[in-house]
Amino acid sequence: MDLMKDLGVEVYKDAARPAVSEVGAVAGRTVKALLAPIRGFLWCWEKIEDYVEKEVQKRLEKVPEERLKSPDPEIAVPLLQSLTYTAQNETLREMYIALLANSMDKGKENIVHPSYVEIIKKMNRLDALLFEKLSEESGYRMIVNPRISISGTNKFIAGVLPEWYLGWTIEEYDEFSISASLVRLSKFGIIDLMYDRSINGADYQGLWHTPFTEKMLEAQKFLRPYDSLEITATNSVVFVNDYGKQFRQACR
Incomplete structure (x- = not known):
């Protein structure tokens, strides 16, 4: 057996x-x-070297020769390594090239820092585009933390509206993606999100009631016909801090 x-x-x-x-x-x-x-997104060193040489040359052609120097290895080495797998992303690629070129200019070396390489490495295309748009204006920007609340109570419907809302989006990305990107940028240290801090005299009501928030409100009213629902929000601010401003200078 x-x-x-x-x-x-x-x-x-x-x-x-x-x-x-x-x-x-x-x-x-x-x-x-x-x-x-x-495989197509992994550039070999020969391809990177050829591309970098041409693009950095363009950026430095008007810089006096006496201002030129070799880049610091703590910037150049991780930067070039990152290009092997991000070179296909034009937005990030241009930031890397600008940072490398500026690190080779003695007149700009005071604005260049090795940590900027790591910030770009953590970014995706949306993060870079959103940061650039936020950087177009100096000072505080209005932002709100919207909710769909049940009238007469302290209750609200969680997860229906984004945590942070600017009132606008970037093409191809929705409001929730923008909110998530804002949180990432704040964790990178280049913007500040200040909850419940408002700009004196600013009219926040336009951010409370937009086509997007009203559409989301109507959808919830349809799903919850027995509740009295309304838009409420906390008025807040967002701004590019000094670290972020210098990062932008170094990467453009």
């Missing part, structure tokens, strides 16, 4: 092997196919 049992186990194992092997092979081919497009 033990012999038959052992034989049965071996037969089972042998029968199972081809199936397992086949599944593994199929999965392997699938993963390989899924990873294949990434």
Whole structure:
């Protein structure tokens, strides 16, 4: 009986092997196919060197020769490494090139810092575009923390509106993506989100009631016909701080 049992186990194992092997092979081919497009995003050093040389040359062609210097390795080395996998992203690529060129200009070395490389590495395209738009104006900007509240109570419907709302978006991105990007930028240290701090004399009501917030309110009224719902919000501010301003100078 033990012999038959052992034989049965071996037969089972042998029968199972081809199936397992086949599944593994199929999965392997699938993963390989899924990873294949990434190869096109990995630039070899020769391609990076050629691109960087041309683009940095353009940016430095009007800089007097006596102001030129080799970049500090703590900036150049991680920057060039990052370009191997972000060079396909034009927005981030241009920031890297600007930072490298400015690090080679003695007249701008006081605004360049190694930490800026890490900030760009953490960014996606939306973060870069949103930061640039926020940087177009100096000083405080109005921002609100909107809610759909149940009238006459302290209750509100969670998750229906974004945590932070500027009243505008960037093409291809929605209000929730903008809110998440704002939080990331604040964690990078280049903007400040100041909750419940408002700008004196500013009219925040326009941010409380926009086509977007009203649309979300109407949708909730349809889902909750027995509740009396309204838009409420906390008035807040957002601004690009000094670190962020210097980061922008160094990367453009």
